Amino acid sequence: MKQNKGLFAFxxxxxxxxxxxxxxxxxxxxxxxxxVAFPPRGFSLKxxxxxxxxxxxxxxxxISMEVSVLATLIALALGIPGAYALTRFDFKGKTLLKNFxxxxxxxxxxxxxxxxxxFIVINLxxxxxxxxxxxxxxxxxxxxIRVIGSSLEMVDYTxxxxxxxxxxSRLQTFFRVVFPNITSGIIASFMLSFISAFNNVPVTLFxxxxxISTLPITMMNYVEYNYDPTISALSVLLMLxxxxxxxVVEKTLGINNL
Amino acid sequence: MKKKWAYLLxxxxxxxxxxFLIIPILSSIxxxxxxxxxxxxxxxxxxxxxxxxxQIFMRTLRISIITVVICAILGVPTAYFVxxxxxxxxGILIACTxxxxxxxxxxxxxxxxxxxxxxxxLNNALLTLNLIAEPKRLLYTEGAIIVxxxxxxxxxxxxxxxxxxxxIEGELFEAAESLGAxxxxxxxxxxxxxxxxxxxxxxxxxxxxxxxxxxxxxxxxGNRKMVLSTLIYQQTMTLGxxxxxxxxxxxxxxxxxxxxxxxxxxxxxxxxxxx
Amino acid sequence: MPLxxxxxxxxxxDGKTNILEKLNLSINKGELVSLLGPSGCGKTTTLRVxxxxxxxVGGQFILExxxxxxxxxxKRNFGIVFQSYALFPHxxxxxxxxxxxxxxxxxxxxxxxxxxxILNTVDLSSLSQRYPKELSGGQRQRVAIARALVIEPKLLLxxxxxxxxxxxxxxxxxxxxxxxxxxxxxxxxxVTHDQEECFSISDKVAVMNAGEIEQFDTPENIxxxxxxxxxxxxVGFENFIDLSNISGNEFxxxxxxxxxxxxxxxxxxxxxxxxxxxxxxxxxxxxSNKENLIDGSIDVRTYLGKSYQYNxxxxxxxxxxxxxxxxxxxQGDNIKLYLPSSKIILV
Numbered sequence: 051m052k053q054n055k056g057l058f059a060f061x062x063x064x065x066x067x068x069x070x071x072x073x074x075x076x077x078x079x080x081x082x083x084x085x086v087a088f089p090p091r092g093f094s095l096k097x098x099x100x101x102x103x104x105x106x107x108x109x110x111x112x113i114s115m116e117v118s119v120l121a122t123l124i125a126l127a128l129g130i131p132g133a134y135a136l137t138r139f140d141f142k143g144k145t146l147l148k149n150f151x152x153x154x155x156x157x158x159x160x161x162x163x164x165x166x167x168x169f170i171v172i173n174l175x176x177x178x179x180x181x182x183x184x185x186x187x188x189x190x191x192x193x194x195i196r197v198i199g200s201s202l203e204m205v206d207y208t209x210x211x212x213x214x215x216x217x218x219s220r221l222q223t224f225f226r227v228v229f230p231n232i233t234s235g236i237i238a239s240f241m242l243s244f245i246s247a248f249n250n251v252p253v254t255l256f257x258x259x260x261x262i263s264t265l266p267i268t269m270m271n272y273v274e275y276n277y278d279p280t281i282s283a284l285s286v287l288l289m290l291x292x293x294x295x296x297x298v299v300e301k302t303l304g305i306n307n308l
Numbered sequence: 309m310k311k312k313w314a315y316l317l318x319x320x321x322x323x324x325x326x327x328f329l330i331i332p333i334l335s336s337i338x339x340x341x342x343x344x345x346x347x348x349x350x351x352x353x354x355x356x357x358x359x360x361x362x363q364i365f366m367r368t369l370r371i372s373i374i375t376v377v378i379c380a381i382l383g384v385p386t387a388y389f390v391x392x393x394x395x396x397x398x399g400i401l402i403a404c405t406x407x408x409x410x411x412x413x414x415x416x417x418x419x420x421x422x423x424x425x426x427x428x429x430l431n432n433a434l435l436t437l438n439l440i441a442e443p444k445r446l447l448y449t450e451g452a453i454i455v456x457x458x459x460x461x462x463x464x465x466x467x468x469x470x471x472x473x474x475x476i477e478g479e480l481f482e483a484a485e486s487l488g489a490x491x492x493x494x495x496x497x498x499x500x501x502x503x504x505x506x507x508x509x510x511x512x513x514x515x516x517x518x519x520x521x522x523x524x525x526x527x528x529x530g531n532r533k534m535v536l537s538t539l540i541y542q543q544t545m546t547l548g549x550x551x552x553x554x555x556x557x558x559x560x561x562x563x564x565x566x567x568x569x570x571x572x573x574x575x576x577x578x579x580x581x582x583x
Numbered sequence: 584m585p586l587x588x589x590x591x592x593x594x595x596x597d598g599k600t601n602i603l604e605k606l607n608l609s610i611n612k613g614e615l616v617s618l619l620g621p622s623g624c625g626k627t628t629t630l631r632v633x634x635x636x637x638x639x640v641g642g643q644f645i646l647e648x649x650x651x652x653x654x655x656x657x658k659r660n661f662g663i664v665f666q667s668y669a670l671f672p673h674x675x676x677x678x679x680x681x682x683x684x685x686x687x688x689x690x691x692x693x694x695x696x697x698x699x700x701i702l703n704t705v706d707l708s709s710l711s712q713r714y715p716k717e718l719s720g721g722q723r724q725r726v727a728i729a730r731a732l733v734i735e736p737k738l739l740l741x742x743x744x745x746x747x748x749x750x751x752x753x754x755x756x757x758x759x760x761x762x763x764x765x766x767x768x769x770x771x772x773x774v775t776h777d778q779e780e781c782f783s784i785s786d787k788v789a790v791m792n793a794g795e796i797e798q799f800d801t802p803e804n805i806x807x808x809x810x811x812x813x814x815x816x817x818v819g820f821e822n823f824i825d826l827s828n829i830s831g832n833e834f835x836x837x838x839x840x841x842x843x844x845x846x847x848x849x850x851x852x853x854x855x856x857x858x859x860x861x862x863x864x865x866x867x868x869x870x871s872n873k874e875n876l877i878d879g880s881i882d883v884r885t886y887l888g889k890s891y892q893y894n895x896x897x898x899x900x901x902x903x904x905x906x907x908x909x910x911x912x913x914q915g916d917n918i919k920l921y922l923p924s925s926k927i928i929l930v
Contacts, residue, residue, distance in 0.1 A: 061389045064382050068408050071419035086422045088429045128321035139314035158520030161557040164544055169332030249412040252522040254489050269414045285415040292410045294482040479669035482636055485656040486663040487683030501673045
């Protein structure tokens with residue numbers, strides 16, 4: 051199909067808007083000045099060195115990785131059965147229950163963070179670490195339900211009936227027939243939930259405390275008091291991680307199918 | 309027997325959500341409606357009467373609405389282009405759209421600090437070109453928050469629209485052309501009306517996202533230009549005014565539900581019409 | 584003087600391989616011409632060149648002495664009925680039909696008159712305020728036709744318009760299309776892969792294969808006298824025999840078997856194929872003394888309802904023959920086959 055030249059130019063502008071800031075960050079991360087300068091005047095890798103020698107970045111990166119992976123696993127464990135029930139069964143109050151499952155996405159993140167802080171940390175006196183884990187798990191459940199639900203919808207239901215007619219119980223049917231056919235959906239869902247948990251600010255903002263904080267929160271504090279390209283360098287490293295994750299998602303489910 | 313299974317499968321997830329999200333929400337916001345034993349809305353009328361809070365509320369609404377409008381204007385033509393591209397180019401463009409979405413909001417806001425800052429890219433460029441005599445204050449303005457929010461949420465708008473536009477049959481556009489409509493007319497008479505469901509989803513996502521974002525207004529607006537989400541944090545962590553924070557939390561939830569409800573009802577009405 | 588002619592049309596998507604190659608086609612005013620062929624043969628591409636959705640890399644499209652090759656779609660004023668009907672789901676039946684008239688900036692009253700009258704013609708007046716999703720397949724089809732006809736197009740282009748209908752409705756609609764086309768005297772190009780549908784309504788048929796027109800003729804001529812092996816196969820010839828021409832109407836098959844064939848076709852090459860329909864081969868008595876006889880034995884028998892079909896092993900390979908219900912043979916029976924010299928077509 052022949053495309054209109056004006057439309058083409060417009061689209062170029064929009065994607066420039068989306069990518070120029072990212073390119074500027076990447077460029078400044080290699081600068082030699084002690085402040086963020088664009089275009090950079092000299093080349094240096096010292097900001098990358100800086101990232102790896104700043105104790106708080108390394109420590110909170112480890113915490114972020116740990117809680118994001120665990121929270122994602124919990125969300126999947128809670129979300130997969132829920133997604134299966136929502137796609138395969140008809141029952142009373144389905145819409146209402148669906149809305150309940152999606153409520154962590156409807157409630158603004160800062161509100162979730164605030165009420166959980168007040169209720170779990172202050173009232174129930176749960177340790178910060180577990181509160182953070184719980185908060186992120188709840189935050190990721192809707193993701194798990196949505197991505198896995200859509201890959202469940204692609205699995206032909208008659209396949210399950212066939213398995214049951216051959217003598218498989220419901221549980222056997224799920225693990226031997228359904229599960230192998232939604233593994234790509236589960237991997238994609240894991241990756242997306244993980245990155246979303248890793249990137250989360252509003253919920254983790256409230257659920258962090260002495261000794262326990264996540265990388266994005268540390269970065270935010272750093273940005274508010276420093277103006278050097280260390281954050282640019284760290285950003286480039288995190289964007290490489292994002293690209294790696296997108297690559298895995300593309301190879302499993304296909305980016306287009308999200 | 310089948311139904312029992314369904315409830316059993318959903319139970320763990322629902323119990324966790326109810327116990328650690330729904331109950332905490334209720335336990336925070338219910339007290340704001342109590343004055344002794346009687347129901348009262350005085351906390352809320354006080355909030356809106358206070359010009360400082362009122363201003364923050366209006367700023368949040370204004371930023372969100374302007375962000376939605378700009379995202380729609382930029383997103384509709386872009387999404388159309390993406391949806392009509394061949395498979396390979398579409399894949400690349402969608403990856404380019406999703407990449408920013410998966411990038412940390414701190415990074416994305418930081419990028420705009422380097423662009424809009426006093427010694428930032430934009431001020432430097434304007435100074436070099438002699439368009440301004442001294443650096444302008446671009447950061448810590450509503451404009452900065454809006455630019456940052458559009459940057460944050462435009463990909464969401466594009467993705468929601470592409471999903472719908474992809475499914476508009478190419479033959480509809482050709483049919484309009486064969487009946488005498490130029491490409492531009494065919495777009496406005498056929499493609500745009502049929503994209504409304506995607507546009508609505510996109511608007512809801514962008515509005516609720518912009519109205520509840522924390523990182524971008526915090527980094528690009530600072531304490532000068534507070535919005536509801538930065539206010540809630542300040543009240544809890546800096547001022548220790550948890551009651552006030554609960555009032556803000558209620559207002560944020562109600563706004564979010566009202567906007568979603570209104571827009572979804574609009575969508576349902578359009579659906580009845582047969583789209 | 585034809586109304587429309589395609590001259591040496593080349594279409595290529597990648598600049599290397601051609602979808603259409605030096606395609607020529609002329610259509611007279613008022614004719615209903617079908618483009619027939621299997622999927623991927625270029626029939627839809629040809630229609631889209633005429634419609635203006637595809638710009639050919641070479642050649643010209645002339646309509647009434649005017650070069651239309653580069654005229655944009657929306658200025659051509661051709662009515663198109665799409666395979667999916669492409670009804671606008673957000674508009675009522677009335678507004679769908681009125682769409683093209685609104686584009687021409689015709690006055691509201693005039694639009695109402697024209698739309699009402701065409702809806703009356705296609706028998707849809709009572710449904711004018713419905714949306715497409717509230718209509719049945721046949722009703723949608725009629726809306727699509729009304730929408731294409733109301734703009735008084737110079738050409739009517741139909742792209743497999745009946746393929747989404749069930750068998751019964753398909754028969755009814757093709758008669759309706761033919762009737763409307765006659766009534767309005769509108770020159771029509773019809774794309775289909777269904778041979779029966781195509782033959783039943785066309786004045787002329789272009790059988791296409793691999794981007795070229797193999798034969799352009801009346802349905803009767805194509806059916807009884809296909810000019811190439813591809814066309815023959817497409818219209819139901821199943822038996823092909825390699826032959827070499829000895830002299831005049833004398834031919835030799837593989838193994839030296841002699842055949843007499845009465846053909847009005849000029850024989851230019853020595854090696855040629857003879858083809859004959861399963862209906863035209865006769866199973867005859869052992870002691871018949873006609874010409875063009877060959878021996879065979881029944882391999883497989885299937886029942887078709889009005890007749891039996893046999894796969895028969897012969898020296899010339901397996902032949903497919905339809906035999907009557909009166910005289911039924913069983914597997915293993917040895918028989919003789921008679922191939923009438925006037926029924927063998929040379930391709």
